[in-house]
Amino acid sequence: MWVALAGAVVALVVNHFVPVLSALTVAVLIGVLVPVRADLQHATRRFLRAGVVLLGLQLSLAQITDLGFGTVLAVVVTVLAGFFGTLALARWIGVSRGLGLMVATGFSICGASAIVAMDSVARTDKEDVAASVTLVTLYGSAAIALVPLIGRGMGSEFLGKWAGLSVHEVAQVVAAASPAGAAAVGAAVVVKLTRVVLLAPIVAGVGFFQRQDGPKPPAVPLFAVGFLAMVLVRSAGILPGPVLDGAKVTTTTLLAAAMFGLGTTVRIGKLVRAGKKGLVLGALSTVLVGGVAFGSLILI
Template sequence: MVLRVSSRSVVRPLVPGLLVIAAATAIAFGVEGVLPALTASTVAVALGALLRSTGTFRSQWRPATGFASRRLLRIAVVLLGLQLPLAGIAALGFGGIALILGVVVVTFFGTQLIGRALGLPPARSLLVATGFSICGASAIAAVRPATDADDEDTSTAIALVTLCGTLAIVFLPLLRQPFGLDVQEFGAWAGASVHDVGQAVATGDRVPGALATVVVVKLSRVLLLAPLVALVALRRRRTVGADTAQRPPVLPFFVAAFVVAVAVRATGVVPDAVLGDAQRIQSILLVAALFALGTGIDVPHLVRTGGRSLVLGLSSWVLVAGIALAGVKLLHVG
């Protein structure tokens, strides 16, 4: 009886907000179905920001949005591991692997240097660097526990990767012919430079024949998520020294579970039908979490105070796209 009352007291405050999140998630997927260029993740962030910026967001929804932006997003990160086909990644060869490593390393450290030059908080620059170099919101969620970033840093980084990823869907296909890229080279470029997995898929889908290459290259970047989180955590542990209260784990539990999911996928024991279901669930949870994160974006405030952050995001986008394009050309990937 005590347990039942306790569970009700935990769940009841979440119900109003969860209903709003469910409705927003359904709307986001509905819009994507009608306008494929607008991915559900982009629509979800925009809906959340709209509620916050217009004063429509209600305080009673906050427990649910907090739950979704942390718990649901972490589950989505774990399930993302089941999408990574190691055999396909190995087939990229030396050129493809060199391209991915170069893009991630240059974008990650280059973005932080730009953020430092702009005078932005190191934690915000780090989150932006992680999102642009690996896989958008999922990477930002994975690395945040190893930083001292606050909610504003996180929501700003999410807004920037969403904005630039959406711009990539529109502009990258238009640049294929001016840059002299064949279909497979374009797929490698998009996979190596677009941030979120859904945005990468939407970009590749606009060029017939490119999608398979986009997916393999993009998911290869995602594979570097765990090593990058470990690197950031180790650097943070050295910074705080003996203060155990502030020392993050080398790998948060959900990132370790992501690694396990990658290993399970590699064994080939999981049926394709289960992998398909897991991918659909992952997409739904990610969109729900992104809506919740979007409710932390106050657009008028961001416009007034986020000019330097916007410059950082656009600069990082140009950096990752430029490095990826140079790599595709020089290494003949595609």
């Protein structure tokens, strides 16, 4: 447990000095590269579930409604099209079922944290989980440069919403929207966190179908319910600002510890074998999510 927290602290320090690198991505890389003999599987699950629950404190219902019906609908359309479209692409390309599910989850919802949350229900091969985190990092980093470049001439609010809809990690969303100014960053973060809300029903849905094949975790994981409960707590306005700020740091620390624990289970040789098909899937999924997001904002 303490080993995982130490890995998380190192990842947070790296993120502080290099903000473009998500602390979650750094944490999983440290876990992969640093030899650890301790079995962190139980601690990883506990950190992940607690982190996802606290993540709900970063979003309120008022922020969602302020976006307007059209933008919220664009979020739903983008996430669903990205998730199910990526699953279809994975079958077409011929990647493993687990890698397809992890890429679909991470690219359509919220990157590494969504991937690890889905893994707690789907019980996927850890190499598939780590490979999908690597792909999220690669293509999300590319989006930091491409979104502002493609979005030249767009209004700042439109570009911010598009970044929030199409870029994978929260840190990457902020970096992609920053060239367009503070208004773009504000819109991007709220849209991104609205995507995160859909993590709960999608994880619950996958959990339900997994149960059809034998004993599995509960169809509606308690941490998903806890996430929605924390959104309601934030919406009630009963928590002061310092508590919310502290919860944000704690959330990142817990999720980073979970990612470090995940990294310790990875074997590099198996990860490399994700190969070209994984790269192709990541590229196609990025184009799919970005295209649907752009089209949804234009049409809706």
